[in-house]
Amino acid sequence: GQQVQQSPTSLVLQEGENAELQCNFSTSLNSMQWFYQRPGGSLISVFYNPSGTKQSGRLTSTTVIKERRSSLHISSSQITDSGTYLCAIRANSGTYQRFGTGTKLQVVP
Amino acid sequence: DPKIIQKPKYLVAVTGSEKILICEQYLGHNAMYWYRQSAKKPLEFMFSYSYQKLMDNQTASSRFQPQSSKKNHLDLQITALKPDDSATYFCASSPPPEINQDTQYFGPGTRLLVL
Numbered sequence: 001g002q003q004v005q006q007s008p009t010s011l012v013l014q015e016g017e018n019a020e021l022q023c024n025f026s027t028s029l030n031s032m033q034w035f036y037q038r039p040g041g042s043l044i045s046v047f048y049n050p051s052g053t054k055q056s057g058r059l060t061s062t063t064v065i066k067e068r069r070s071s072l073h074i075s076s077s078q079i080t081d082s083g084t085y086l087c088a089i090r091a092n093s094g095t096y097q098r099f100g101t102g103t104k105l106q107v108v109p
Numbered sequence: 110d111p112k113i114i115q116k117p118k119y120l121v122a123v124t125g126s127e128k129i130l131i132c133e134q135y136l137g138h139n140a141m142y143w144y145r146q147s148a149k150k151p152l153e154f155m156f157s158y159s160y161q162k163l164m165d166n167q168t169a170s171s172r173f174q175p176q177s178s179k180k181n182h183l184d185l186q187i188t189a190l191k192p193d194d195s196a197t198y199f200c201a202s203s204p205p206p207e208i209n210q211d212t213q214y215f216g217p218g219t220r221l222l223v224l
Contacts, residue, residue: 041217042218044215045212
């Protein structure tokens with residue numbers, strides 16, 4: 001089955017609202033990374049966060065290894081935040097990253 | 110300046126033909142990867158190379174063959190193309206683990222359409 005699951009699948013926010021994106025994984029991990037992707041665009045690394053909490057501007061990532069989950073919090077959303085957010089893990093026993101199916105975020109005025 | 114170059118940006122091919130996707134990175138990384146993204150599936154890992162040697166291959170079909178002529182090059186040759194091969198193919202690279210574990214940098218992708 002799918003080792004990396006993201007929720008929600010899609011999300012529509014009004015500008016200024018906050019968002020919480022979830023990533024759940026079914027295996028113990030060695031690394032966890034969040035990516036941002038515009039439609040038809042490449043992937044841009046947002047956070048490398050295998051454990052704990054990291055913040056960068058309006059974005060905060062929290063990974064709780066014991067609970068096998070990671071979250072990405074976007075505060076005061078902006079229209080330019082629209083796109084797809086992907087999480088990826090590398091399992092302890094793995095040699096490559098596995099990606100979730102992504103959360104498609106749309107921020108409207 | 111782009112640090113990971115993929116060529117071509119768009120590619121249309123006929124079923125049964127052969128194409129080569131080019132990837133060059135100028136980040137000084139030793140590890141390079143290929144991923145595939147289609148509408149039907151999540152981003153899928155295909156290959157990883159380190160110091161020009163194959164480290165992992167998760168692609169079932171031998172029609173996909175990576176080629177590394179230089180340390181900063183990892184091309185992808187695809188033979189006997191099928192419509193199901195239509196996808197965006199991303200190249201990525203990462204620094205050695207001792208610098209920043211597992212942070213991967215992606216190229217802009219090559220969008221392949223097989224008719």
